[in-house]
Amino acid sequence: MNDYEKQGLYVHIPFCKKKCRYCSFYSITSSFSPSSYLDSLFIHFCYLKDRFSFSPVFSTLYFGGGTPSLLDLNFFEEFFVKLNKNADISDLKEVTLEVNPETVNPHYFKGLKGIGINRISIGVQSFDDNILKVMGRIHNSNTAKKSVEQALNEFENVSIDLIIGVKGQEGKRAEEFFDFSLLNGVKHVSVYMLEGEKNRGIAMDDDITANIYTDIVQFLKENGFFQYEISNFSKKGFESKHNKLYWHGNNYLGIGTMAHSFILNEKRLNGIRFYDNTDYFTFINRKFLIGEQRIEYEDLVAEMFMLMLRMNAGVDVSVFEERFGINPIDYFSEILNEFRGYFIMDSRSVRLNLNGMLISNEIFEKILFFNGKIRKKEKDG
Amino acid sequence: MSKELIRNFSIIAHIDHGKSTLADRILEKTQAVEKRDMKEQILDDMDLERERGITIKAHAVTVKYQAKDGKEYTFNLIDTPGHVDFSYEVSRSLKACEGAILVVDASQGVEAQTLANAYLAVDNDLEILPVLNKIDLPAADPDKVLEQIEHVIGLDTEHAVLVSAKTGVGVDEVLEKIIEVFPPPEGDENNPTAALIFDSWYDPYRGVVILTRVFDGRIYPKMKMKFMATGKVYEVDEVGIFTPKMKKTKELKAGDVGYVIAGIKNIQDTKIGDTITEDGKECKEPLPGFQEMKPVVFSSFFPTENTQYDDLRDAMEKLKLNDAAFVFEPETSDALGFGFRCGFLGLLHMEIIQERLEREYNLDLISTAPSVEYKITRTNGEVVYVSNPSKMPEAQYIQKIEEPVVDATIVTKSDFVGPILQLCTERRGIQKRLEYLSQERVLIEYELPLNEIVIDFYDRLKSVSRGYASFDYSIAGMRESNLVKLDILVNGEIVDALSVIVHKDKAYYRAQALTRKMKELIPRQMFEVAIQAAIGRRVIARTTVKALRKNVLAKCYGGDITRKRKLLEKQKEGKKRMKAVGKVKIPQEAFLAILKVNEDQK
Numbered sequence: 001m002n003d004y005e006k007q008g009l010y011v012h013i014p015f016c017k018k019k020c021r022y023c024s025f026y027s028i029t030s031s032f033s034p035s036s037y038l039d040s041l042f043i044h045f046c047y048l049k050d051r052f053s054f055s056p057v058f059s060t061l062y063f064g065g066g067t068p069s070l071l072d073l074n075f076f077e078e079f080f081v082k083l084n085k086n087a088d089i090s091d092l093k094e095v096t097l098e099v100n101p102e103t104v105n106p107h108y109f110k111g112l113k114g115i116g117i118n119r120i121s122i123g124v125q126s127f128d129d130n131i132l133k134v135m136g137r138i139h140n141s142n143t144a145k146k147s148v149e150q151a152l153n154e155f156e157n158v159s160i161d162l163i164i165g166v167k168g169q170e171g172k173r174a175e176e177f178f179d180f181s182l183l184n185g186v187k188h189v190s191v192y193m194l195e196g197e198k199n200r201g202i203a204m205d206d207d208i209t210a211n212i213y214t215d216i217v218q219f220l221k222e223n224g225f226f227q228y229e230i231s232n233f234s235k236k237g238f239e240s241k242h243n244k245l246y247w248h249g250n251n252y253l254g255i256g257t258m259a260h261s262f263i264l265n266e267k268r269l270n271g272i273r274f275y276d277n278t279d280y281f282t283f284i285n286r287k288f289l290i291g292e293q294r295i296e297y298e299d300l301v302a303e304m305f306m307l308m309l310r311m312n313a314g315v316d317v318s319v320f321e322e323r324f325g326i327n328p329i330d331y332f333s334e335i336l337n338e339f340r341g342y343f344i345m346d347s348r349s350v351r352l353n354l355n356g357m358l359i360s361n362e363i364f365e366k367i368l369f370f371n372g373k374i375r376k377k378e379k380d381g
Numbered sequence: 382m383s384k385e386l387i388r389n390f391s392i393i394a395h396i397d398h399g400k401s402t403l404a405d406r407i408l409e410k411t412q413a414v415e416k417r418d419m420k421e422q423i424l425d426d427m428d429l430e431r432e433r434g435i436t437i438k439a440h441a442v443t444v445k446y447q448a449k450d451g452k453e454y455t456f457n458l459i460d461t462p463g464h465v466d467f468s469y470e471v472s473r474s475l476k477a478c479e480g481a482i483l484v485v486d487a488s489q490g491v492e493a494q495t496l497a498n499a500y501l502a503v504d505n506d507l508e509i510l511p512v513l514n515k516i517d518l519p520a521a522d523p524d525k526v527l528e529q530i531e532h533v534i535g536l537d538t539e540h541a542v543l544v545s546a547k548t549g550v551g552v553d554e555v556l557e558k559i560i561e562v563f564p565p566p567e568g569d570e571n572n573p574t575a576a577l578i579f580d581s582w583y584d585p586y587r588g589v590v591i592l593t594r595v596f597d598g599r600i601y602p603k604m605k606m607k608f609m610a611t612g613k614v615y616e617v618d619e620v621g622i623f624t625p626k627m628k629k630t631k632e633l634k635a636g637d638v639g640y641v642i643a644g645i646k647n648i649q650d651t652k653i654g655d656t657i658t659e660d661g662k663e664c665k666e667p668l669p670g671f672q673e674m675k676p677v678v679f680s681s682f683f684p685t686e687n688t689q690y691d692d693l694r695d696a697m698e699k700l701k702l703n704d705a706a707f708v709f710e711p712e713t714s715d716a717l718g719f720g721f722r723c724g725f726l727g728l729l730h731m732e733i734i735q736e737r738l739e740r741e742y743n744l745d746l747i748s749t750a751p752s753v754e755y756k757i758t759r760t761n762g763e764v765v766y767v768s769n770p771s772k773m774p775e776a777q778y779i780q781k782i783e784e785p786v787v788d789a790t791i792v793t794k795s796d797f798v799g800p801i802l803q804l805c806t807e808r809r810g811i812q813k814r815l816e817y818l819s820q821e822r823v824l825i826e827y828e829l830p831l832n833e834i835v836i837d838f839y840d841r842l843k844s845v846s847r848g849y850a851s852f853d854y855s856i857a858g859m860r861e862s863n864l865v866k867l868d869i870l871v872n873g874e875i876v877d878a879l880s881v882i883v884h885k886d887k888a889y890y891r892a893q894a895l896t897r898k899m900k901e902l903i904p905r906q907m908f909e910v911a912i913q914a915a916i917g918r919r920v921i922a923r924t925t926v927k928a929l930r931k932n933v934l935a936k937c938y939g940g941d942i943t944r945k946r947k948l949l950e951k952q953k954e955g956k957k958r959m960k961a962v963g964k965v966k967i968p969q970e971a972f973l974a975i976l977k978v979n980e981d982q983k
Contacts, residue, residue: 010939024944064938192935210931231935246939260940273943293943303942310937339907361932362907365949 004323008060008245009087011041011079012256013068014280017102021136022163022199026258027066028280034075036284037256042082043286044255044276049086051290052263052274054253056087060094060242069099073111080116094241096121096159101147102139109154119157119240121190122148127179131166134202145179152185157238159188164216165209166194167202172212174219183223187238191216192231210358217354229311230357247311249304249323257283264300269324271295271303299368301326306364314344314351335366384636385565389457389594390510391475393502394484395492395851396464399514402546403484403555404460408625410552411444411456440580441477441592441638443622448560456559457594457638459579465497465853466727469674472501473579473654476670477594477638480508480563482555483536487513487521487543490822491529492851493790499534510562511538512555517545529818566596566636574598574606574657575664576633581651583702589645593657594638597664601632605660606643609667613650614660615643648705674706676724677785677856678731678835679752679768681712681878682738683720685745685960685969690719696742697721700734707734714771716876716962717747722769728835747960749878750975751835756783756859771877773866776917783859785831788813791842793850795821800845808833809862809884828857832882837976867892869899870913870920871965881975892922894978902971905929910965 015034016027049056061083063076076097083089096119097112109120124144126132132140139147151158162177169177177191193213196203203209217227225233229247232240245252246262249271254261260275277289295303305328308315320328329336329350336343342356342363352360394400440460448454461474475481481502485495502509511530513523527538540562544551580592593600600606604617621629622639633639645651653674656667684693701707707730712722725731731751738744754768758780767773789810793801795817805812805827814826829838834854842850865888869879883891892914899912903926910926934945959966970977 012940025940193931193933195935196931206931207927213931230933230937243938246937246942252939254939258940260943262939262942275940275943303946307937307942358931358933359907359929361934361949361952362929364945365952368946368949369953 004248004250004319006059006241006245006250007055007057008062008242008250008252009058009083010242010252010254010256010259010261011061011063011068012254012259013037013063013066013071014257015065015070016067017070017100018136018138021202022194024198025064025066026279032280033284034071037280038075038078038082040284040286041079041255042086044283044288045086045253047288048253048255048261048274048290052261052272054251054261054263056253057091058087058089058253059091060245061089061092061096062242063097065098067100067103068097069103069108073108073115076112076115076117092116094119094157096240096242098123099147099151100139101144104147104150106150106153109150113154118155119159120151120155121159121161121188122151124148124160125163126166127177128169130168131163134166134168135163145182148179148182148186152182157187158185159190159234159240160186161190161192163192163194164212165196165204167204169204169212170208174212174215177212177216178219188232188234188240189220189225190232191220213358214354227312230360244311247307249307266323269297269300271300300324301328301331302367302370305332306367309350309352309360309363309367310357312351314349316349318348332367332370335363335370338366339363384568386452387455387457387565387636388480388559388563389459389478389566389636389638390480390482390559390563391459391461391478391502391507392482392484393461393471393475393498394514395486395489395494395498398484398486398489398492398495399546400484401460403482403512403514403544403552404458406546406549406552407456407458407556408442408444410556411446440625441623441640442625443638444624446556446560449557450560454560459638464727464729465494465855466725466730468497468501468855469672469726470580470653471498472505472670473577475502475505475507476654476668477577477579478505478507479566480510480559482510482512482559483530484512484514484546485526485530487516487523487526488518490522490526491533491792491818493792493853494851496534496790496792496824497853497855499536508563509536510555510558511536511541512551513541513543514546516543517548517550525819529822533816533818533824568595568597568635570597570599570634570636572597572635573662573664574600574604574659575668576600576657577668578608578651578653578655578657580653581648581705583648587642589642589648589651591641591643591645591651591657592638593633593641595633595635596668597635598659599632599634600641600657606641606657607660607663608650608652608655609658609663610652610655610671611650615645615650618642618644648702652705674726676706676708676726677753677831678725678727679722679754680725680731681714681717681720681722681749681769682709682735683714683717683747683749683878683960685747685958687718689744692742693721693738693744693746696738696744697723699742700737704734706730712769714878716874717878717960720747724768728839745958745969747878747969747972749972750881752882753785753831753835755864755882757781758783770866770880770882773880773882776865781861782864783861784864786828786857786860787831787834787854788857789827789829789834789852789854791825791827791850791852792818793823793825793846795823797846797849798823798825801825801842801850804838804841804845805829808838828860829854830860830862830884831856837978865916867895868915869895870911870915871903871962871967872911873913874963875915876962876967878972879974888916889921891975891978895975896922896924898974898978899971900924900926902974902977903965903967904959906965908964 014027015032016029095117097117098121100123127141129141194203196206220233227233228239251263262273264271273293275291277291344351392400442458444456446454459474461471530536542554575597576593576595584590602617607614619642620633654671658664706726709721709723757765760780810827810829816824863885864882865885867881867883868875896912896914909928912924913920914922959968
């Protein structure tokens with residue numbers, strides 16, 4: 001199987017103890033019933049599978065939220081029993097669960113491992129209590145640290161999420177964003193710059209955020225974490241397999257309220273994105289409202305190029321040409337030229353440098369709305 | 382019908398004192414309109430008028446009134462525009478009447494427009510009937526307000542009527558007083574025709590409709606009528622009155638108010654204030670007071686997209702069909718490309734036109750800061766009029782510059798006198814009068830340069846008086862001033878559309894404030910943008926918009942891709958609304974930055 005034929009399954013768990021100020025994901029904070037939700041998840045799964053003729057073979061699985069770690073172990077046990085009946089997971093390589101530091105304990109981690117979870121992503125956000133308060137998180141730095149230690153006792157592959165760009169972080173050095181004692185064990189770090197536009201009240205000045213980000217990229221590199229995407233860093237071999245599917249244009253199926261899916265038709269060179277538009281209460285009544293967006297060839301090429309540019313590896317020209325029948329360096333030459341200081345490019349690949357990543361929305365805007373007229377080449381077979 | 386049974390009158394008032402409501406009640410009482418057919422404020426028929434609560438065009442309605450003396454009277458109620466921009470039209474409408482009802486809010490008292498309108502009525506020799514409205518309000522204080530009317534305006538309040546146009550109380554008395562106080566029209570229908578045009582508009586089906594008051598003689602179908610100012614002759618197709626619907630009549634004769642239709646295609650031929658007479662049987666002289674309507678406020682309009690240039694011209698041509706006071710000519714700006722220099726009667730007139738272009742014709746416009754017309758004497762003695770700062774001759778060729786000044790009237794609460802005097806002084810005003818109307822109300826009169834008024838004076842006045850100030854003005858002539866042109870440079874290039882004329886003593890401060898505001902309004906671009914303000918070649922202020930450093934979506938997983946698409950679409954749309962000047966994208970608001978400079982940040 002080619003790498004880009006691998007498929008991922010995303011499961012959205014829309015439950016939270018409390019909404020965080022900066023979060024745009026869908027969640028509810030009271031009166032939820034995990035068992036009804038679990039039943040609905042698989043009805044949703046079958047519905048999507050039939051309607052969009054999705055072949056249910058998965059190599060990665062990701063529980064995201066919301067706060068998946070609010071759920072008991074038996075939820076996940078039952079989930080796997082059901083999944084086994086509905087899908088081929090014999091080649092499942094990576095199973096990630098997002099956890100909130102406040103909701104876990106050693107017993108819980110042990111249990112998760114026993115069920116088959118093999119990667120833990122912890123929403124630490126910050127090791128600074130003041131910052132956690134500003135962001136409206138329910139945990140403190142001590143809990144955060146403890147939860148990472150507990151996870152490391154059971155799991156080899158532990159990732160932590162951090163947010164930078166919050167007011168109050170001005171003047172901080174890169175190392176102050178991390179807990180040194182944990183850096184050795186942790187294999188993966190995601191560093192998210194808070195969006196200034198949406199979070200006027202709590203976001204720091206853009207220039208300072210950009211400087212801190214640049215410092216952090218360097219700091220992480222010195223500590224063995226290599227950047228592989230705008231916001232993601234890992235030790236060798238510990239990149240998130242599931243998340244890379246998104247940026248490579250692989251297929252993924254998302255189940256649960258507000259979950260998104262994407263199927264690429266390699267043969268006809270177009271794609272379809274579909275997503276659930278139902279709130280939780282409608283969802284558990286097994287009524288789904290599916291939004292659908294067809295992505296025709298021209299848009300597909302643009303979107304794929306844009307997504308791949310998020311990664312440090314950038315776009316492999318020959319692979320891109322093989323998959324989409326077009327040489328992206330030729331096709332997008334106008335944009336590559338306009339922003340030439342922001343790209344690293346040779347005949348085999350093109351990628352963004354760090355400053356390019358920082359202003360990537362400017363470049364992506366041009367790519368997404370590029371109107372170079374191209375004709376779709378029908379692929380054989 | 383005998384002229385003895387006709388009364389021609391207007392209702393004048395400060396905004397929101399209830400002019401339109403009283404007009405509605407009068408129409409209702411005279412059964413011109415069935416109560417169930419009443420729309421709120423029936424005379425304001427244009428959307429914008431209704432929305433802004435301001436009358437823009439004049440209207441005239443003819444109604445019958447069965448008086449207590451047993452006779453049936455004909456009332457011609459002429460509704461006047463309610464804004465200082467249209468004061469010439471107001472004065473012409475008043476000229477068509479023998480009397481005016483002066484409506485004053487019994488709780489608020491005399492305001493700036495009350496004074497201005499009352500003076501206009503006095504100037505036109507009208508009888509004035511004071512009507513105190515809103516007496517149903519708990520805060521109403523009729524005695525005090527009557528005192529103000531006597532004392533401040535100098536009107537006799539013997540016949541004053543207390544009403545509530547809302548509840549209808551007192552309206553019957555107003556109707557009787559109209560007969561008692563206002564004289565019937567004079568004039569002779571056998572004299573040569575002399576009729577005043579007090580408004581006109583273009584109807585796409587019937588051509589120009591003229592509103593007129595006949596002073597002498599008659600107007601009737603087939604008559605050859607002549608406009609005395611333009612010399613144009615037309616054959617009358619139809620005459621009639623408004624009931625308020627148009628109703629054809631046999632003729633209009635001395636004392637009557639009504640409409641005339643004569644297949645006229647061009648509204649420029651029917652100038653407000655002009656006299657209609659009979660071709661070959663002219664009256665001796667035109668009715669007094671005719672003036673060409675001259676624009677006093679100027680601004681340039683440019684389409685955001687160059688491709689909309691033709692659409693913009695077509696739309697403006699259409700608006701002009703109905704608005705003889707709106708003038709425009711093509712203009713080319715180095716920065717903004719092809720557009721139009723436009724002249725207006727005032728700021729409101731400008732805003733209305735701009736809003737209509739954007740709303741009714743769906744155009745995206747960039748407008749430049751409003752300016753006035755300067756009289757410039759060159760060193761060689763030649764006199765030129767310049768209304769566009771970018772066309773100002775270089776300083777070494779200018780001997781003197783004169784600018785238009787206005788007489789401004791402000792009525793406010795005594796608490797705000799200090800800040801208002803300070804504002805007027807900042808705006809280079811000369812105090813003419815300061816008078817306490819009562820313990821807490823003050824009348825302030827200033828001579829102010831018009832160019833200080835068009836730059837956000839009214840907003841500033843509202844803010845320093847917390848809304849408790851009414852304001853009116855009239856053009857008072859020209860005054861010599863020490864003025865300079867302030868240029869704005871973006872990355873070293875003068876952006877002609879951003880040039881402004883300012884007083885020399887204030888140039889430094891204006892330059893600072895303006896560049897600072899521009900910095901706020903111009904979004905960061907892929908490169909650094911320098912903004913400078915200069916007089917001649919001398920740069921007196923500078924700011925920099927730093928190069929964009931960060932615009933990134935941190936999270937882009939499965940569900941974020943749709944969101945990202947939307948976000949980038951929005952980003953792109955935002956840029957479309959900006960104008961590229963060289964490589965720099967400048968948003969629409971930046972061209973009006975001078976209006977947004979807050980003087981508090983001194």
